[in-house]
Amino acid sequence: MKHWWWKFLAIALLLVASIAGLRVPLSPALVHVSPSRISPGEVNIEVTGYNTRFSEGMRAYLENEGQYVCPVRVEVIDATHARITAVVPAGLRASMTDLVVQGLKYPGAFFTEGLGDGIESGPCGPSTNKLDMSGLAFTFPNRSILYESIRNLHFHVPMWFTMIALMGISVWRSIQVLGNNSLDRDRQARSAVHVGLLFCALGLTTGAVWARATWGAFWTNDVKLNGAAVTALIYLAYLVLRGSIPDAHKRARLAAIYNIFAFVLLVMFLFVVPRLNAIDSLHPGNGGNSGFNDLDLDNRLRVIFYPAVAGWILLGIWLYDLRHRSLRINEHLDR
Amino acid sequence: MRTAFTLALLILHILPAAAQAPTWLEDQLYGGGKLNAVIAVVSIILLGIGIWLWAQDRRLKRMEKAIEKKTM
Numbered sequence: 001m002k003h004w005w006w007k008f009l010a011i012a013l014l015l016v017a018s019i020a021g022l023r024v025p026l027s028p029a030l031v032h033v034s035p036s037r038i039s040p041g042e043v044n045i046e047v048t049g050y051n052t053r054f055s056e057g058m059r060a061y062l063e064n065e066g067q068y069v070c071p072v073r074v075e076v077i078d079a080t081h082a083r084i085t086a087v088v089p090a091g092l093r094a095s096m097t098d099l100v101v102q103g104l105k106y107p108g109a110f111f112t113e114g115l116g117d118g119i120e121s122g123p124c125g126p127s128t129n130k131l132d133m134s135g136l137a138f139t140f141p142n143r144s145i146l147y148e149s150i151r152n153l154h155f156h157v158p159m160w161f162t163m164i165a166l167m168g169i170s171v172w173r174s175i176q177v178l179g180n181n182s183l184d185r186d187r188q189a190r191s192a193v194h195v196g197l198l199f200c201a202l203g204l205t206t207g208a209v210w211a212r213a214t215w216g217a218f219w220t221n222d223v224k225l226n227g228a229a230v231t232a233l234i235y236l237a238y239l240v241l242r243g244s245i246p247d248a249h250k251r252a253r254l255a256a257i258y259n260i261f262a263f264v265l266l267v268m269f270l271f272v273v274p275r276l277n278a279i280d281s282l283h284p285g286n287g288g289n290s291g292f293n294d295l296d297l298d299n300r301l302r303v304i305f306y307p308a309v310a311g312w313i314l315l316g317i318w319l320y321d322l323r324h325r326s327l328r329i330n331e332h333l334d335r
Numbered sequence: 336m337r338t339a340f341t342l343a344l345l346i347l348h349i350l351p352a353a354a355q356a357p358t359w360l361e362d363q364l365y366g367g368g369k370l371n372a373v374i375a376v377v378s379i380i381l382l383g384i385g386i387w388l389w390a391q392d393r394r395l396k397r398m399e400k401a402i403e404k405k406t407m
Contacts, residue, residue, distance in 0.1 A: 050368060146369070148368040149370075152376050155377055206379050212372075213372035326398065329398055
């Protein structure tokens with residue numbers, strides 16, 4: 001029990017993070033509003049919600065720079081569909097009007113015509129009811145474009161964290177090789193790169209699928225994508241380099257030196273270059289792009305994300321341990 | 336020659352249709368509020384780790400055989 005408690009921890013963390021990552025519902029949001037353009041006069045608005053519970057007598061209004069237009073009629077079709085009829089007055093100030101239904105805002109819902117100096121704001125504005133419990137439910141943020149795929153944060157991103165952790169272990173072992181010429185440390189460095197490349201491959205393929213669903217293509221010219229691909233090639237070259245040197249001690253030393261350079265390049269390609277302000281990146285938190293941490297109530301994601309990362313890193317270390325032990329047995333056999 | 340021509344004609348007819356119709360994939364990935372993208376990602380991870388374990392299993396089997404040979 002003493003030495004393998006962390007394997008139980010890995011399984012427990014992965015179970016919790018995976019179940020929660022798949023089961024926690026998305027917070028309700030308005031996903032579609034038509035028409036996209038309003039002009040003075042009566043307008044019929046079709047609203048589609050996601051995970052919403054539209055009900056008779058629900059609060060709905062149009063908001064234009066703090067001025068409210070109240071609906072004439074709100075017709076609930078079902079929990080996620082409603083038809084709102086409103087008479088749009090002439091003289092709204094801003095060219096974009098928001099729609100708010102049940103406290104859920106669809107910003108910039110309508111391009112507005114017939115602008116002027118403002119209107120007499122309707123009496124319907126935001127609810128002042130302090131006993132609104134809807135925000136207390138544990139849900140994931142609902143963002144347009146991402147929608148349910150935001151859950152991939154708990155699966156795709158930990159792959160990269162695990163790869164970086166394994167490459168870190170590998171470079172640490174390599175430094176030790178240079179200090180004491182230990183062939184066992186060299187085996188550990190090699191095993192860590194081997195398993196790290198598995199997670200790199202998983203990160204690349206899962207990233208491609210997620211990119212197809214959100215950015216529209218399996219591969220984009222994003223700096224972080226290309227950086228990750230180059231990193232994968234650098235580490236593949238590490239394995240090729242090892243294969244090309246027959247003498248075990250020479251191989252250990254040369255591979256260790258190469259590994260240190262490889263890790264420096266990994267840090268450059270995955271952390272430094274994508275964060276340069278001159279470069280645009282589609283990845284959150286890179287190149288002037290905001291991270292997921294600006295999402296409302298982002299802690300809802302973090303609560304699941306950190307256990308997921310810890311669990312996947314522990315699983316990666318577990319696989320690395322298996323690989324290292326089997327390599328050691330293999331070399332004993334060859335002797 | 337004739338088959339090549341027919342093939343070329345067929346491809347020329349199919350290709351534009353294929354270019355316009357990634358809708359099948361889009362439907363698959365975008366289905367259920369893009370939930371299918373998550374299912375695809377989880378499946379890829381499980382498959383990848385499964386393949387790795389399979390390869391590791393074969394390595395162990397090779398070693399077991401080597402041990403058998405040595406002890407015999």
